[in-house]
Amino acid sequence: MREPTPRPGGRTARNREQVLAAVSAELAENGYDALTIDTVAARAGVHRTTVYRRWRNVGGLLADVIAAAGDLDWQPRDTGSLTDDLTALNEEIQESLLAQPSIAAALIAVSFRSSEAADGLARMWAARYAQCEIVVERAVRRGEIPADTDPRALLIAATAPIYHCLMLLRTPPDPGLPARAAASTVTAARAGAFRAGAPLHPGSPSPPQ
Amino acid sequence: MREPTPRPGGRTARNREQVLAAVSAELAENGYDALTIDTVAARAGVHRTTVYRRWRNVGGLLADVIAAAGDLDWQPRDTGSLTDDLTALNEEIQESLLAQPSIAAALIAVSFRSSEAADGLARMWAARYAQCEIVVERAVRRGEIPADTDPRALLIAATAPIYHCLMLLRTPPDPGLPARAAASTVTAARAGAFRAGAPLHPGSPSPPQ
Numbered sequence: 001m002r003e004p005t006p007r008p009g010g011r012t013a014r015n016r017e018q019v020l021a022a023v024s025a026e027l028a029e030n031g032y033d034a035l036t037i038d039t040v041a042a043r044a045g046v047h048r049t050t051v052y053r054r055w056r057n058v059g060g061l062l063a064d065v066i067a068a069a070g071d072l073d074w075q076p077r078d079t080g081s082l083t084d085d086l087t088a089l090n091e092e093i094q095e096s097l098l099a100q101p102s103i104a105a106a107l108i109a110v111s112f113r114s115s116e117a118a119d120g121l122a123r124m125w126a127a128r129y130a131q132c133e134i135v136v137e138r139a140v141r142r143g144e145i146p147a148d149t150d151p152r153a154l155l156i157a158a159t160a161p162i163y164h165c166l167m168l169l170r171t172p173p174d175p176g177l178p179a180r181a182a183a184s185t186v187t188a189a190r191a192g193a194f195r196a197g198a199p200l201h202p203g204s205p206s207p208p209q
Numbered sequence: 210m211r212e213p214t215p216r217p218g219g220r221t222a223r224n225r226e227q228v229l230a231a232v233s234a235e236l237a238e239n240g241y242d243a244l245t246i247d248t249v250a251a252r253a254g255v256h257r258t259t260v261y262r263r264w265r266n267v268g269g270l271l272a273d274v275i276a277a278a279g280d281l282d283w284q285p286r287d288t289g290s291l292t293d294d295l296t297a298l299n300e301e302i303q304e305s306l307l308a309q310p311s312i313a314a315a316l317i318a319v320s321f322r323s324s325e326a327a328d329g330l331a332r333m334w335a336a337r338y339a340q341c342e343i344v345v346e347r348a349v350r351r352g353e354i355p356a357d358t359d360p361r362a363l364l365i366a367a368t369a370p371i372y373h374c375l376m377l378l379r380t381p382p383d384p385g386l387p388a389r390a391a392a393s394t395v396t397a398a399r400a401g402a403f404r405a406g407a408p409l410h411p412g413s414p415s416p417p418q
Contacts, residue, residue: 108321108377109321109322111377111379112317112318112321112322113318113321113322118379121377121379122378122379122380125377125378126378126380153389153393156370156373156374156378157366157370157390157393159373160369160370160372160373160374161365161366161369163369163373163377164365164368164369164372164373165365165369167377168317168320168330168334168372168376169331169334169335169365170320170327170330170331171331171335180362181366183402184362184366184397184402184403185397187396187397187400187401187402188393188394188396188397188400188402190400191396191397191399191400192396193392193393193396193397194393
Protein backbone atom coordinates (compact mmCIF):
# COMPACT_ATOMS: atom_id res chain seq x y z
CA MET A 1 0.00 0.00 0.00
CA ARG A 2 1.24 3.48 -0.83
CA GLU A 3 1.69 6.02 1.93
CA PRO A 4 -1.27 8.42 1.80
CA THR A 5 -0.26 11.76 0.31
CA PRO A 6 -0.20 14.39 3.07
CA ARG A 7 -3.01 16.84 2.45
CA PRO A 8 -2.52 20.56 3.03
CA GLY A 9 -3.44 21.17 6.65
CA GLY A 10 -2.67 17.54 7.51
CA ARG A 11 -0.69 18.48 10.59
CA THR A 12 -3.37 20.88 11.76
CA ALA A 13 -6.01 18.18 11.36
CA ARG A 14 -3.81 15.70 13.24
CA ASN A 15 -3.22 18.23 16.03
CA ARG A 16 -6.94 18.80 16.34
CA GLU A 17 -7.62 15.07 16.58
CA GLN A 18 -4.97 14.62 19.27
CA VAL A 19 -6.15 17.60 21.27
CA LEU A 20 -9.84 16.63 21.15
CA ALA A 21 -9.03 13.02 22.07
CA ALA A 22 -7.05 14.36 25.04
CA VAL A 23 -10.00 16.54 26.13
CA SER A 24 -12.39 13.57 25.99
CA ALA A 25 -10.00 11.31 27.88
CA GLU A 26 -9.25 13.91 30.57
CA LEU A 27 -12.93 14.71 30.98
CA ALA A 28 -14.02 11.11 31.26
CA GLU A 29 -11.17 10.12 33.60
CA ASN A 30 -10.65 13.18 35.79
CA GLY A 31 -13.75 15.32 35.29
CA TYR A 32 -14.36 18.93 34.47
CA ASP A 33 -12.69 20.40 37.56
CA ALA A 34 -9.31 19.00 36.51
CA LEU A 35 -9.63 20.12 32.88
CA THR A 36 -7.19 22.87 31.88
CA ILE A 37 -5.47 23.90 28.68
CA ASP A 38 -2.20 22.72 30.22
CA THR A 39 -3.33 19.19 31.13
CA VAL A 40 -4.88 18.83 27.67
CA ALA A 41 -1.74 20.08 25.87
CA ALA A 42 0.50 17.78 27.91
CA ARG A 43 -1.68 14.73 27.26
CA ALA A 44 -1.97 15.52 23.54
CA GLY A 45 1.78 16.12 23.21
CA VAL A 46 1.06 19.48 21.60
CA HIS A 47 2.55 22.83 22.58
CA ARG A 48 0.32 24.76 24.97
CA THR A 49 0.47 27.94 22.88
CA THR A 50 -0.96 25.95 19.94
CA VAL A 51 -3.93 24.99 22.11
CA TYR A 52 -4.38 28.53 23.49
CA ARG A 53 -4.21 30.05 20.03
CA ARG A 54 -6.78 27.76 18.45
CA TRP A 55 -9.26 27.06 21.28
CA ARG A 56 -8.72 30.01 23.68
CA ASN A 57 -10.17 28.27 26.77
CA VAL A 58 -11.82 25.14 28.17
CA GLY A 59 -15.20 26.24 26.80
CA GLY A 60 -13.74 26.43 23.29
CA LEU A 61 -12.27 22.94 23.66
CA LEU A 62 -15.59 21.49 24.85
CA ALA A 63 -17.56 23.12 22.05
CA ASP A 64 -15.12 21.64 19.51
CA VAL A 65 -15.22 18.14 21.05
CA ILE A 66 -18.99 18.20 20.68
CA ALA A 67 -18.86 19.65 17.16
CA ALA A 68 -16.40 16.91 16.13
CA ALA A 69 -18.71 14.22 17.58
CA GLY A 70 -21.52 15.66 15.45
CA ASP A 71 -19.31 15.66 12.33
CA LEU A 72 -18.94 11.90 12.37
CA ASP A 73 -20.39 10.17 9.38
CA TRP A 74 -23.02 8.47 11.54
CA GLN A 75 -26.21 6.88 10.21
CA PRO A 76 -29.01 5.08 12.03
CA ARG A 77 -29.37 1.35 11.35
CA ASP A 78 -31.73 0.14 8.60
CA THR A 79 -33.09 -3.22 9.78
CA GLY A 80 -36.31 -3.20 7.76
CA SER A 81 -38.59 -2.64 10.78
CA LEU A 82 -39.30 0.48 12.83
CA THR A 83 -39.21 -1.39 16.14
CA ASP A 84 -35.79 -2.88 15.36
CA ASP A 85 -34.39 0.42 14.04
CA LEU A 86 -35.46 2.20 17.24
CA THR A 87 -34.20 -0.63 19.43
CA ALA A 88 -30.79 -0.43 17.72
CA LEU A 89 -30.75 3.35 18.25
CA ASN A 90 -31.67 3.00 21.93
CA GLU A 91 -29.06 0.29 22.45
CA GLU A 92 -26.43 2.57 20.94
CA ILE A 93 -27.50 5.41 23.27
CA GLN A 94 -27.54 3.12 26.31
CA GLU A 95 -24.07 1.73 25.50
CA SER A 96 -22.62 5.20 25.03
CA LEU A 97 -23.99 6.33 28.41
CA LEU A 98 -22.79 3.19 30.21
CA ALA A 99 -19.29 3.05 28.68
CA GLN A 100 -16.52 3.23 31.31
CA PRO A 101 -15.52 6.00 31.08
CA SER A 102 -18.41 7.55 29.13
CA ILE A 103 -17.60 10.65 27.12
CA ALA A 104 -21.32 11.17 26.42
CA ALA A 105 -22.19 11.12 30.14
CA ALA A 106 -19.25 13.42 30.91
CA LEU A 107 -20.41 15.94 28.29
CA ILE A 108 -23.96 15.89 29.67
CA ALA A 109 -22.58 16.56 33.16
CA VAL A 110 -20.43 19.42 31.84
CA SER A 111 -23.42 20.95 30.03
CA PHE A 112 -24.79 21.95 33.46
CA ARG A 113 -21.66 24.05 34.10
CA SER A 114 -20.49 25.43 30.77
CA SER A 115 -22.87 27.31 28.52
CA GLU A 116 -20.56 26.54 25.55
CA ALA A 117 -20.99 22.83 26.27
CA ALA A 118 -24.76 23.25 26.74
CA ASP A 119 -25.13 25.08 23.42
CA GLY A 120 -22.85 22.61 21.66
CA LEU A 121 -24.79 19.61 22.96
CA ALA A 122 -28.12 21.19 22.04
CA ARG A 123 -26.87 21.71 18.47
CA MET A 124 -25.44 18.19 18.30
CA TRP A 125 -28.69 16.61 19.51
CA ALA A 126 -30.76 18.67 17.07
CA ALA A 127 -28.53 17.41 14.23
CA ARG A 128 -28.62 13.82 15.51
CA TYR A 129 -32.43 13.73 15.78
CA ALA A 130 -32.63 15.20 12.27
CA GLN A 131 -30.33 12.41 11.00
CA CYS A 132 -32.68 9.86 12.61
CA GLU A 133 -35.81 11.11 10.87
CA ILE A 134 -35.07 8.77 7.96
CA VAL A 135 -35.95 5.86 10.27
CA VAL A 136 -39.48 7.25 10.57
CA GLU A 137 -39.68 8.10 6.85
CA ARG A 138 -38.76 4.53 5.93
CA ALA A 139 -41.47 3.18 8.27
CA VAL A 140 -44.02 5.46 6.60
CA ARG A 141 -42.92 4.21 3.18
CA ARG A 142 -43.29 0.59 4.33
CA GLY A 143 -46.81 1.42 5.54
CA GLU A 144 -45.98 0.68 9.19
CA ILE A 145 -47.22 4.02 10.52
CA PRO A 146 -49.46 6.86 9.29
CA ALA A 147 -47.97 9.17 6.66
CA ASP A 148 -48.46 12.33 8.73
CA THR A 149 -46.45 11.02 11.71
CA ASP A 150 -44.26 13.72 13.32
CA PRO A 151 -40.79 12.14 13.15
CA ARG A 152 -39.23 14.20 15.90
CA ALA A 153 -42.05 13.61 18.41
CA LEU A 154 -41.81 9.87 17.77
CA LEU A 155 -38.00 9.85 18.13
CA ILE A 156 -38.11 11.83 21.39
CA ALA A 157 -40.72 9.47 22.85
CA ALA A 158 -38.63 6.44 21.89
CA THR A 159 -35.30 7.67 23.23
CA ALA A 160 -36.19 9.88 26.22
CA PRO A 161 -36.71 6.98 28.69
CA ILE A 162 -33.12 5.77 28.15
CA TYR A 163 -31.61 9.15 29.02
CA HIS A 164 -34.13 9.72 31.83
CA CYS A 165 -33.43 6.42 33.61
CA LEU A 166 -29.64 6.53 33.29
CA MET A 167 -28.81 10.24 33.61
CA LEU A 168 -31.50 11.63 35.92
CA LEU A 169 -33.22 8.79 37.82
CA ARG A 170 -29.89 6.91 37.97
CA THR A 171 -31.62 3.54 38.14
CA PRO A 172 -29.51 0.41 37.52
CA PRO A 173 -29.10 -0.25 33.77
CA ASP A 174 -31.99 -2.30 32.37
CA PRO A 175 -30.86 -4.31 29.34
CA GLY A 176 -34.47 -4.72 28.16
CA LEU A 177 -35.36 -1.02 28.23
CA PRO A 178 -34.09 -0.10 24.72
CA ALA A 179 -36.39 -2.71 23.13
CA ARG A 180 -39.37 -1.99 25.39
CA ALA A 181 -39.20 1.78 24.86
CA ALA A 182 -38.97 1.17 21.10
CA ALA A 183 -41.91 -1.27 21.09
CA SER A 184 -44.27 0.92 23.13
CA THR A 185 -43.48 3.93 20.95
CA VAL A 186 -44.22 1.93 17.79
CA THR A 187 -47.52 0.76 19.28
CA ALA A 188 -48.50 4.38 19.92
CA ALA A 189 -47.26 5.48 16.47
CA ARG A 190 -49.31 2.80 14.67
CA ALA A 191 -52.40 3.98 16.50
CA GLY A 192 -51.70 7.49 15.20
CA ALA A 193 -50.42 9.02 18.47
CA PHE A 194 -47.69 11.04 16.73
CA ARG A 195 -49.74 12.27 13.77
CA ALA A 196 -49.18 15.95 13.20
CA GLY A 197 -52.81 16.73 13.96
CA ALA A 198 -53.32 13.99 16.55
CA PRO A 199 -56.13 14.76 18.99
CA LEU A 200 -54.82 15.35 22.51
CA HIS A 201 -57.48 13.14 23.99
CA PRO A 202 -57.79 9.69 22.49
CA GLY A 203 -61.45 8.67 22.06
CA SER A 204 -63.54 7.19 24.83
CA PRO A 205 -62.02 4.34 26.84
CA SER A 206 -62.29 0.90 25.33
CA PRO A 207 -62.19 -2.12 27.63
CA PRO A 208 -58.80 -3.80 27.89
CA GLN A 209 -58.52 -7.22 26.24
CA MET B 210 -57.74 33.09 66.31
CA ARG B 211 -55.65 31.65 69.10
CA GLU B 212 -51.87 31.62 68.84
CA PRO B 213 -50.82 28.08 67.98
CA THR B 214 -49.27 26.31 70.97
CA PRO B 215 -45.53 25.93 70.44
CA ARG B 216 -44.68 22.24 69.97
CA PRO B 217 -41.60 20.71 71.57
CA GLY B 218 -38.79 21.01 69.07
CA GLY B 219 -40.56 23.92 67.40
CA ARG B 220 -37.45 26.05 67.20
CA THR B 221 -35.42 23.21 65.74
CA ALA B 222 -38.08 22.61 63.09
CA ARG B 223 -38.24 26.35 62.35
CA ASN B 224 -34.44 26.50 62.07
CA ARG B 225 -34.46 23.60 59.63
CA GLU B 226 -37.11 25.27 57.51
CA GLN B 227 -35.17 28.55 57.39
CA VAL B 228 -31.88 26.86 56.60
CA LEU B 229 -33.31 24.66 53.84
CA ALA B 230 -35.15 27.61 52.30
CA ALA B 231 -31.84 29.52 52.33
CA VAL B 232 -30.06 26.61 50.58
CA SER B 233 -32.73 26.46 47.85
CA ALA B 234 -32.67 30.22 47.33
CA GLU B 235 -28.85 30.41 47.24
CA LEU B 236 -28.65 27.47 44.86
CA ALA B 237 -31.26 28.78 42.48
CA GLU B 238 -29.89 32.35 42.52
CA ASN B 239 -26.14 31.92 42.79
CA GLY B 240 -25.47 28.29 41.93
CA TYR B 241 -23.52 25.49 43.52
CA ASP B 242 -20.10 27.17 43.34
CA ALA B 243 -21.23 29.97 45.64
CA LEU B 244 -22.90 27.64 48.14
CA THR B 245 -21.16 27.49 51.53
CA ILE B 246 -22.24 26.85 55.10
CA ASP B 247 -21.49 30.52 55.83
CA THR B 248 -23.64 32.02 53.04
CA VAL B 249 -26.48 29.70 54.00
CA ALA B 250 -26.23 30.55 57.73
CA ALA B 251 -26.14 34.28 56.98
CA ARG B 252 -29.15 34.12 54.67
CA ALA B 253 -31.13 31.96 57.12
CA GLY B 254 -30.26 34.23 60.05
CA VAL B 255 -29.03 31.20 61.99
CA HIS B 256 -25.70 30.82 63.77
CA ARG B 257 -23.10 29.08 61.62
CA THR B 258 -22.18 26.59 64.34
CA THR B 259 -25.84 25.45 64.38
CA VAL B 260 -25.59 24.72 60.67
CA TYR B 261 -22.21 22.99 60.96
CA ARG B 262 -23.38 20.85 63.89
CA ARG B 263 -26.54 19.63 62.18
CA TRP B 264 -25.59 19.37 58.49
CA ARG B 265 -21.75 19.09 58.57
CA ASN B 266 -21.20 20.25 54.97
CA VAL B 267 -22.80 21.36 51.72
CA GLY B 268 -23.52 17.73 50.78
CA GLY B 269 -25.48 17.28 54.00
CA LEU B 270 -27.49 20.43 53.28
CA LEU B 271 -28.33 19.30 49.74
CA ALA B 272 -29.37 15.83 50.85
CA ASP B 273 -31.70 17.39 53.44
CA VAL B 274 -33.23 19.87 50.96
CA ILE B 275 -34.09 16.95 48.70
CA ALA B 276 -35.36 14.80 51.58
CA ALA B 277 -37.60 17.69 52.70
CA ALA B 278 -39.00 18.07 49.18
CA GLY B 279 -39.85 14.36 49.22
CA ASP B 280 -41.54 14.68 52.64
CA LEU B 281 -44.17 17.04 51.31
CA ASP B 282 -47.68 15.72 51.49
CA TRP B 283 -47.91 15.62 47.72
CA GLN B 284 -50.51 13.65 45.77
CA PRO B 285 -51.11 13.33 42.04
CA ARG B 286 -54.34 14.85 40.69
CA ASP B 287 -57.45 12.69 40.34
CA THR B 288 -59.33 14.05 37.32
CA GLY B 289 -61.22 10.88 36.43
CA SER B 290 -59.21 10.15 33.27
CA LEU B 291 -55.71 8.75 32.80
CA THR B 292 -54.86 11.22 30.04
CA ASP B 293 -55.85 14.19 32.17
CA ASP B 294 -54.09 12.86 35.29
CA LEU B 295 -50.85 12.40 33.31
CA THR B 296 -51.24 15.79 31.62
CA ALA B 297 -51.61 17.44 35.04
CA LEU B 298 -48.51 15.61 36.29
CA ASN B 299 -46.48 16.64 33.23
CA GLU B 300 -47.64 20.23 33.54
CA GLU B 301 -46.54 20.28 37.17
CA ILE B 302 -43.11 18.90 36.17
CA GLN B 303 -42.76 21.38 33.29
CA GLU B 304 -43.69 24.32 35.54
CA SER B 305 -41.23 23.28 38.23
CA LEU B 306 -38.40 23.04 35.66
CA LEU B 307 -39.29 26.38 34.05
CA ALA B 308 -39.76 28.38 37.27
CA GLN B 309 -37.39 31.35 37.55
CA PRO B 310 -35.35 30.46 39.50
CA SER B 311 -36.05 26.71 39.41
CA ILE B 312 -34.99 24.76 42.48
CA ALA B 313 -35.76 21.50 40.68
CA ALA B 314 -33.46 22.40 37.76
CA ALA B 315 -30.75 23.59 40.19
CA LEU B 316 -30.89 20.29 42.09
CA ILE B 317 -30.64 18.30 38.85
CA ALA B 318 -27.58 20.35 37.88
CA VAL B 319 -26.01 19.79 41.31
CA SER B 320 -26.63 16.04 41.08
CA PHE B 321 -23.87 15.90 38.45
CA ARG B 322 -21.37 17.26 40.99
CA SER B 323 -22.40 15.99 44.41
CA SER B 324 -22.93 12.29 45.01
CA GLU B 325 -25.07 13.17 48.06
CA ALA B 326 -27.36 15.21 45.80
CA ALA B 327 -27.39 12.44 43.16
CA ASP B 328 -28.34 9.78 45.74
CA GLY B 329 -30.90 12.07 47.34
CA LEU B 330 -32.55 12.88 44.01
CA ALA B 331 -32.60 9.19 43.00
CA ARG B 332 -34.38 8.35 46.27
CA MET B 333 -36.80 11.27 45.88
CA TRP B 334 -37.73 10.29 42.32
CA ALA B 335 -38.20 6.65 43.31
CA ALA B 336 -40.61 7.79 46.03
CA ARG B 337 -42.39 10.23 43.71
CA TYR B 338 -42.94 7.63 40.97
CA ALA B 339 -44.24 5.22 43.63
CA GLN B 340 -46.70 7.91 44.79
CA CYS B 341 -47.91 8.29 41.19
CA GLU B 342 -48.70 4.61 40.70
CA ILE B 343 -52.20 5.23 42.04
CA VAL B 344 -52.93 7.16 38.82
CA VAL B 345 -52.34 3.95 36.86
CA GLU B 346 -54.22 1.80 39.38
CA ARG B 347 -57.27 4.06 39.10
CA ALA B 348 -57.17 3.80 35.29
CA VAL B 349 -57.06 0.01 35.57
CA ARG B 350 -60.04 0.08 37.94
CA ARG B 351 -61.98 2.28 35.48
CA GLY B 352 -61.20 -0.23 32.72
CA GLU B 353 -59.17 2.29 30.71
CA ILE B 354 -56.07 0.10 30.42
CA PRO B 355 -55.24 -3.61 30.88
CA ALA B 356 -55.02 -4.89 34.47
CA ASP B 357 -51.43 -6.12 34.14
CA THR B 358 -50.05 -2.73 33.06
CA ASP B 359 -46.64 -1.97 34.62
CA PRO B 360 -47.30 1.38 36.38
CA ARG B 361 -43.68 2.49 36.55
CA ALA B 362 -42.96 1.79 32.87
CA LEU B 363 -46.05 3.78 31.90
CA LEU B 364 -45.16 6.71 34.20
CA ILE B 365 -41.57 6.87 32.90
CA ALA B 366 -42.78 6.88 29.28
CA ALA B 367 -45.24 9.68 30.03
CA THR B 368 -42.87 11.97 31.93
CA ALA B 369 -39.43 11.34 30.37
CA PRO B 370 -39.98 13.58 27.30
CA ILE B 371 -40.59 16.63 29.54
CA TYR B 372 -37.29 16.21 31.40
CA HIS B 373 -35.46 15.23 28.20
CA CYS B 374 -36.54 18.28 26.19
CA LEU B 375 -36.02 20.83 28.97
CA MET B 376 -32.97 19.54 30.85
CA LEU B 377 -30.90 17.76 28.18
CA LEU B 378 -31.99 18.86 24.68
CA ARG B 379 -32.67 22.37 26.03
CA THR B 380 -35.29 23.06 23.38
CA PRO B 381 -37.61 26.04 23.89
CA PRO B 382 -40.51 25.17 26.23
CA ASP B 383 -43.43 23.62 24.35
CA PRO B 384 -46.73 24.30 26.16
CA GLY B 385 -48.42 21.42 24.30
CA LEU B 386 -45.84 18.77 25.19
CA PRO B 387 -47.30 17.75 28.60
CA ALA B 388 -50.65 16.86 27.00
CA ARG B 389 -49.16 15.23 23.90
CA ALA B 390 -46.74 13.06 25.89
CA ALA B 391 -49.65 12.02 28.14
CA ALA B 392 -51.95 11.23 25.20
CA SER B 393 -49.41 9.14 23.24
CA THR B 394 -48.54 7.16 26.37
CA VAL B 395 -52.22 6.43 27.03
CA THR B 396 -52.67 5.30 23.42
CA ALA B 397 -49.79 2.85 23.86
CA ALA B 398 -51.06 1.72 27.27
CA ARG B 399 -54.55 0.98 25.94
CA ALA B 400 -53.02 -1.17 23.21
CA GLY B 401 -51.23 -3.15 25.91
CA ALA B 402 -47.72 -1.71 25.38
CA PHE B 403 -46.93 -1.56 29.10
CA ARG B 404 -48.36 -4.94 30.10
CA ALA B 405 -45.96 -6.81 32.34
CA GLY B 406 -45.53 -9.57 29.77
CA ALA B 407 -45.90 -7.35 26.69
CA PRO B 408 -44.22 -8.80 23.61
CA LEU B 409 -41.23 -6.74 22.51
CA HIS B 410 -42.38 -6.83 18.91
CA PRO B 411 -45.93 -5.69 18.26
CA GLY B 412 -47.67 -7.88 15.67
CA SER B 413 -47.40 -7.41 11.92
CA PRO B 414 -47.76 -3.93 10.47
CA SER B 415 -51.27 -2.71 9.83
CA PRO B 416 -51.83 -0.08 7.16
CA PRO B 417 -52.18 3.48 8.43
CA GLN B 418 -55.64 4.93 8.18
